[in-house]
Every structure is written in structure tokens, then in C-alpha cells.
Amino acid sequence: MEYSEAKQKFIHAWGTLGSNWGINKAMAQIHALLLLATEPLSAEEIMDELQMSRGNVNMNLRSLMDWGIVKKEHKVGERKEYFSTGKDVWDLARQVSRERRRREIEPILKVLEDVQSVSGDNKKSVAEFKKVTSELFEFSSKVDGVVEKFIKSDQNWFYKFLMKL
Amino acid sequence: MEYSEAKQKFIHAWGTLGSNWGINKAMAQIHALLLLATEPLSAEEIMDELQMSRGNVNMNLRSLMDWGIVKKEHKVGERKEYFSTGKDVWDLARQVSRERRRREIEPILKVLEDVQSVSGDNKKSVAEFKKVTSELFEFSSKVDGVVEKFIKSDQNWFYKFLMKL
DNA sequence: AAATACTTTCAGAAATATTTGAAAGTATAG
DNA sequence: CTATACTTTCAAATATTTCTGAAAGTATTT
Numbered sequence: 001m002e003y004s005e006a007k008q009k010f011i012h013a014w015g016t017l018g019s020n021w022g023i024n025k026a027m028a029q030i031h032a033l034l035l036l037a038t039e040p041l042s043a044e045e046i047m048d049e050l051q052m053s054r055g056n057v058n059m060n061l062r063s064l065m066d067w068g069i070v071k072k073e074h075k076v077g078e079r080k081e082y083f084s085t086g087k088d089v090w091d092l093a094r095q096v097s098r099e100r101r102r103r104e105i106e107p108i109l110k111v112l113e114d115v116q117s118v119s120g121d122n123k124k125s126v127a128e129f130k131k132v133t134s135e136l137f138e139f140s141s142k143v144d145g146v147v148e149k150f151i152k153s154d155q156n157w158f159y160k161f162l163m164k165l
Numbered sequence: 166m167e168y169s170e171a172k173q174k175f176i177h178a179w180g181t182l183g184s185n186w187g188i189n190k191a192m193a194q195i196h197a198l199l200l201l202a203t204e205p206l207s208a209e210e211i212m213d214e215l216q217m218s219r220g221n222v223n224m225n226l227r228s229l230m231d232w233g234i235v236k237k238e239h240k241v242g243e244r245k246e247y248f249s250t251g252k253d254v255w256d257l258a259r260q261v262s263r264e265r266r267r268r269e270i271e272p273i274l275k276v277l278e279d280v281q282s283v284s285g286d287n288k289k290s291v292a293e294f295k296k297v298t299s300e301l302f303e304f305s306s307k308v309d310g311v312v313e314k315f316i317k318s319d320q321n322w323f324y325k326f327l328m329k330l
Numbered sequence: 331a332a333a334t335a336c337t338t339t340c341a342g343a344a345a346t347a348t349t350t351g352a353a354a355g356t357a358t359a360g
Numbered sequence: 361c362t363a364t365a366c367t368t369t370c371a372a373a374t375a376t377t378t379c380t381g382a383a384a385g386t387a388t389t390t
Contacts, residue, residue, distance in 0.1 A: 001292065003285030010298060013276040020269050021189040038293045051349045058368060079358070079365060087297060089304040103187050111178040120168030128203045129168065132252060133175060139254040142327050162307050189378075218380045223338060244335060244388070
């Protein structure tokens, strides 16, 4: 398969994967492009390769930096900004886990905790509510624990852990 | 907190969580409602509670059944159909993992495998492409393995596994 | 076989998310 | 200070997703 075809295929697949998991497709595609790049890219280069507007590229690069997976770089003697992403897959997974934990797991845990104080006339419904939400809370806390462990661990731990399974 | 308020809060949070993970909000909310219900609900009851159209409820119930997390039931002597969801959180997690594996992990693994046959003039780019995609492939395969294990395991295994961490 | 009680479908409407591009902003160089 | 080379912003346009509701479909009862 020709390089350009493979590249297109990968960028497309990465974008689709992102979409399915609630991540802006453009953002995922920019990330894919940076993953494949042999050196940092300028906004202009990204615009050209992905056929996106300047505004869109800028906005999504900012999001990627918010997620902590893209860094801004400056080449000496150049005014333009360049962008790069870490190539370590494991680091990437950790970083994404960290952010999703903060943005999604923690808020839902908070809600599940809050609603534990439920009360009402319909005893059966209230009992069911408490049962379901407390089980969800416990399960989510455990998942949260695993994710936290994963985030704080080093790559070695992770591969050892995979071995044990 | 009053039952109705807690219920609203939970349904809302579940819907938001779903959205963030690429799941239709209505679908997640219907699921939340069924989780809290003390007995199977009819389409009409869901429409009323969630203020959704018949078509929307019907469509999303179908999706939930496709995901294997909602079942259709019939009450004796009644023509209407009723719907229920399993209340076991762990089962739910397994089922969702199973489906996402099939729908997302497997396709991306296939793409990553396909593009390994890349070739081209630009040696450096091709080398980088192979390096990144093969590492992604290996990582994803490992994740796939963990998910598979999780899906096939029983609840007991899972809790033991959590302990070990 | 017609009426009844339901479920399903789907074209169009509405809502939401994404993208554009031009104007405004910022920093450096001359 | 002004021009230049860039980046950022954001209102409007576009694209995508979701939702509605009425019509069509299906199964049961009379």
C-alpha cells in the first residue's frame, strides 16, 4: 500500500474512532497527522494536509493542548509556531485516561454521591433508587481506582500487569 | 433530596455521561429510567416520563436492545410490550465492553494491520509510519486482550482482580 | 373482515455541533 | 512608530445528528 493511501486510511480511522468516543473528528485527525509526522508541523501545514480552515485548526490544536497531548514548539529564528505530539502510545493512553477521569468519572461520582440522600413516600421506588445508584457508585469508585492506578503507574508496571492476566 | 429530584438528576447525569462517550443522550436516559424502574415500562410510560416522541422512544429502545442491555417483555393478558434492563452493574459493564470491542476496537485493529504493508519513496516517513502504527497495533491488541478477558470473566474474578491492584 | 390496539418507519423539522473566513489581536522586525 | 508575519476570535454558514408525528404496518379481537 502506498504511503499516501496508508496515511489517509490511518487519519480517517483515527478520526472515526474519535467520533465514536465523543471526540471531535477534526481534533482526532490533527492528532493522527502529528503522530505520523517526522517533525513538528505548523498550522499552515495542517490546514493544507487536512483541508481545514485556519480557525478550525487553531481551535482543535488548542483542545489537544488542553488535553495535554500536543505541545507548541518554536524553531530558532522562526516566528511561526510548530506543533508536535508525544509518540509514546502508553503515555497517550495515560494522558487521555487522566483527562476523561477528571472530566467524566469524577462528575458522575459526585452526582451518585449526592443522590444518596434521596427520600420519599414511595418506599419501593426509593429503595430501588438507592440500591441501583449505590451499586453504580461502588462500581464507578472501583473503576476510578483502577484508572488512578493506571495513570500513576509507569509503563513497566502496565506491561507486567498485562502479563499477569 | 426528594425522590423526583434525585431521579431527574440521575437521568440527566446518565444522559450527559452517555453523550460524552458517543452515546445518544435519549438512549442513555431511557436506560437510566429503566434502571430505576421497579418493574418493566411500556413505551408510553417512557414517552411520558422523558417527554419524548413515540418514534424516538421506539428507535432508542431498539438501539438498547441491539446493545443487548434492554429486553422486551410481555405481561400476560396484555397486548402492550414492556421493557426492562438488567440491574447488575457488572453485567452492564461487560455488555457495553463487548459491544464497543466489536464495534470499535476490532475495526481499528483491522486498519492498523492493513496499513502495515505501507511502502514509498520517503524512507523516513514510511519508517515513522510503521513505527507508530505498529506500536498502536500492539498496544491496542493488548487492550483488546484485557477487554476480552473481562468480558469472559465472572464477577468474582473481577472483584478479585480489583483487590490485587 | 373490520375494528381495535398496538408498534414501526421515515421524511421533514428542529436542535446541536462543527467549520469557515474575515476581522481583530499580538508580537517582532525594521 | 509602522509594517509585517503571524495567531486568535467569533458570528454566521454549513453539516450532522437527533427528534417528531403522522402514516403505514402488524397482530389480535370481535
